[in-house]
Amino acid sequence: MIDTTGTPILAAPAAEGAKDQHMIINLGPQHPATHGVLRLVLEIDGEIIVRIYPEIGYLHTGIEKTCEAKFYQQVVPLTDRVDYLNPMANNLCYCLAVEKLLGLEIPDKAQWLRVLLAELTRLNSHLIWLGTHAMDIGALTVFLYTFREREDILRIFEGLSGQRMMTSYFRIGGLAMEPPLDFFDRVQAFIKTFPEKIDEYSNLLTGNPIFRNRLKGVGYLSPADAIALGVTGPPLRASGVDFDLRRDMPYSSYEKFQFQVPTSTDGDCWARYVVRLVEMRESVKIIQQALDGMPEGRVTADAPKIVLPDREKMKTQMEALIHHFKIVTEGFAVPAGEVYQGIESGHGQVGYYVVSDGTAKPYRVHMRYPGFTTLQALETMCKGRMLADLVAVIGSIDIVLGEIDR
């Protein structure tokens, strides 16, 4: 394979002398362990991995280019589709970025609901990770259990927004509408039983000798390497770097919640497994605090030129009708400037860089997603180890190809 500048795919040749014994093999893009369409070109010496060249772009849809042709509000549904396991976290990050450009104040209730939903989304994402990761290792049963709970979360999302996965429930300036009447009861019922469910997964996996042996000591990443290679989220904390944007650079009133940030110094796949399990328990605590202390008030900001008016007002008040018409047909102008907003999603740090030129459409939207960077650390984690370990490592870094290729 030759690129436009004529550089062969293996840009740096194998070590001299060893060249003849090394084999180049292809893993993916159609491989059940790659969690999507990831292609890895592997240089192996027998069964030992020498080099890994990730080839990505199979899911590239040009979302960043599409954003430039949409009104600000129309970008929200696109963000759902980037990291499709974390829809609410993506919405949140994008909305926070645009709200920072607009200088909008978001009511407390909307902020707390956003936190609640972001944590439910994290549970959703971690459940899929746990199920598929265990399945890669050969523990098929866990997948059925985690998808049972994921189904509960998706039903809550469906009741809330009308959609199971691509929720698009967030709006610039708040949320789409008040949550349905039974929403808080359903969330309460779910998180009441959820800690027992985590025990159930843990009983299936933590004592399982095959699962332990496949993960312990595999895919080691030192703290220095993790920072140099840009790893974020649970893999970073599993390598001993105690950094979580929710706690250290809080957004959307995360500073009002009490929670622990689990870390480990082992840096292997097992540490990542343990960190994520504890993170799920901490998310349950955050959701409980959000339910207990949910403030009263509106879920949208008081900004009639940005937030769509209530249907009732629209039918009775001329001004509301005009605002509705203007927002839908022309969008709303956003003051010129550039902002970057980072949040902690289930996979790691998500960042949205939004540049405005003062019109109703974003001049540039760039999305920073954790999988894109974490993939660069794959070679460091797998070098010198057996080919079979690669499957465990890919599962443990929890990548979603939709976010990598955008």
Next chain:
Amino acid sequence: MAEALQNTLEGRTAVLEGLPEHPAIKAILAWKAEALVDAKFDRGELTLTIASEEIRSAAAAVQAAGYNFFEDMTAVDWFPSSPRFQLSYHILSHSYRERIRLRVLVEGGDPAVESITSVWPSSNFYEREVFDLFGIRFEGHPNLRRILMPDDWQGHPLRKDYPVEGYR
């Protein structure tokens, strides 16, 4: 520190007067004051514009000052203005719990800047992405190939003169 400040500071002198104790500004001034071309503090975010040939050394300077984590890098095409391209590097500090933006302006003709992969290896994929989608070359990059588009693709899709739909 900087978060407490809510007003906007526009221009190099205003920022230097308004934020005299900022560790990133101090580090860059101590390393090479003339490399800091422009500065802006807006919406709680600090933007430092660096002379385009100095970006690698500037990155090394802020890294030594405690901005240890490369978070994001991308480009903006200001076509048809000149200079055409803007590169935005977002650098995070785990200890200060703060983010800065290093900004570099590049002319449109044959855009090229120095790669910062020797400072942060994590910028590798990001520079490949900008090369792929904007056509900006990074000198000293170990493997500058297209990353998202097919290898035989013609053109750079995120440039403003590349249409969203229809014929190119």
